[in-house]
Amino acid sequence: MKKCLLFMLYAFFLLISCSTVPITGRQQLNLVSSHELNAVSFKSYNDFLSQHKVIGSTEQAQIVKRVGRRIQTAVEQYFAENNSSARLEGYEWEFNLVDDATINAWCMPGGKVVVYTGILPIAKDEPGLAVVMGHEIAHAVANHGNERMSQSLLLNMGGVALATALSAKPQETKNLFLTIYGLGSQVGLVLPYSRVQESEADHLGLIFMAMAGYDPNNALEFMQRMENSAKGSATPQFLSTHPSDQTRIDNIKKLIPEAMKYYRKQQ
Numbered sequence: 001m002k003k004c005l006l007f008m009l010y011a012f013f014l015l016i017s018c019s020t021v022p023i024t025g026r027q028q029l030n031l032v033s034s035h036e037l038n039a040v041s042f043k044s045y046n047d048f049l050s051q052h053k054v055i056g057s058t059e060q061a062q063i064v065k066r067v068g069r070r071i072q073t074a075v076e077q078y079f080a081e082n083n084s085s086a087r088l089e090g091y092e093w094e095f096n097l098v099d100d101a102t103i104n105a106w107c108m109p110g111g112k113v114v115v116y117t118g119i120l121p122i123a124k125d126e127p128g129l130a131v132v133m134g135h136e137i138a139h140a141v142a143n144h145g146n147e148r149m150s151q152s153l154l155l156n157m158g159g160v161a162l163a164t165a166l167s168a169k170p171q172e173t174k175n176l177f178l179t180i181y182g183l184g185s186q187v188g189l190v191l192p193y194s195r196v197q198e199s200e201a202d203h204l205g206l207i208f209m210a211m212a213g214y215d216p217n218n219a220l221e222f223m224q225r226m227e228n229s230a231k232g233s234a235t236p237q238f239l240s241t242h243p244s245d246q247t248r249i250d251n252i253k254k255l256i257p258e259a260m261k262y263y264r265k266q267q
Contacts, residue, residue: 021142022084023207024200028143031150038090038110041145044178045094045112053099055117061097064115067129067212068095071137072111074211087141095133103229103236107136108181109145119238122225130214131205131222135242138204144197148180192241195248202252206259213266216259219252 019030055061072093079085093111101118113136115129123129139145153176193201206216223244230239 019143019146021200022079022082022087023204024142026196026200028147029150029154030143030146031153032146034090034109034143034146037146037149038092041109041112041181042092044181045108045114048114049096049098055097055099058097060117060120063126063129064097064133065095067126067133067214068093068113068137070212070214071130071134071208074208075137075141078208078211104238104241105132105136106181107133107140109140109143111137111140113137119236122229122236123222124225127209127214127218128222128225130209130212131219134205134209134212134214135201136205138201138208139193139197141208142197142200142204144193144201145180147197148193149176152176152180192243198242198248199251202248203255206252206255207262210259210262211264213264215263215265216256219256220249223249223252 018027020026021028076085076088079087088111091111093113095113095115097115097117100116102116103118103122105113105115105119107113113133115133119132120129123132202219206219209219210216226236226239227244229236230244
């Protein structure tokens with residue numbers, strides 16, 4: 001009965017509060033304004049950077065920034081060409097390399113990206129890093145964080161607005177946000193993306209990296225290296241939130257021909 005009520009409540013909110021994922025056209029729950037979410041995101045991002053060693057002058061750090069800027073340009077160009085630049089309103093792009101052996105990377109709402117040094121050996125080179133960053137930026141551009149935050153607010157707090165949740169239960173809401181974005185080790189849980197969200201991030205990410213001048217075929221090589229890294233003693237953090245399997249790899253293979261239509265090789 002409880003699950004049935006939650007499903008009905010979710011369906012109701014989806015009808016009255018939804019947005020559309022670019023490229024795929026999927027309808028998604030959206031209870032949180034980008035302005036509200038970006039404000040929380042920017043503060044959390046700055047807090048994270050203040051607690052970790054940011055690498056700013058090495059060649060690897062410069063590559064992270066270069067790849068990030070190229071994909072940013074591709075994203076902005078795609079939305080400009082599709083008369084949807086308003087979706088990026090409030091973005092304050094930032095790309096940082098953090099000294100951490102964890103195999104991970106992420107992008108928070110508003111274009112705040114972190115790449116961990118631990119994932120660089122698996123990325124291997126600039127095109128491999130473009131696979132990682134394109135995928136992560138796609139999660140943000142597709143509002144997957146907003147969608148997961150909306151779902152959590154609905155299931156855990158009755159669908160109240162983010163500002164209300166922050167006011168009534170500030171610490172609980174902050175922990176919820178950190179958990180959703182993979183920064184919540186203190187609460188012992190990081191929420192994985194759904195299979196649908198993973199597929200969408202793969203789809204959008206391949207197109208964005210292609211527009212940025214990186215061959216989408218590098219995605220398959222990266223996925224193989226990531227799978228091989230998971231055969232060790234511990235599953236990489238990246239795979240705990242981005243689970244992979246043969247079905248996903250097969251889907252990427254099917255998406256590559258479409259992405260290649262956007263491929264603009266850099267001279």
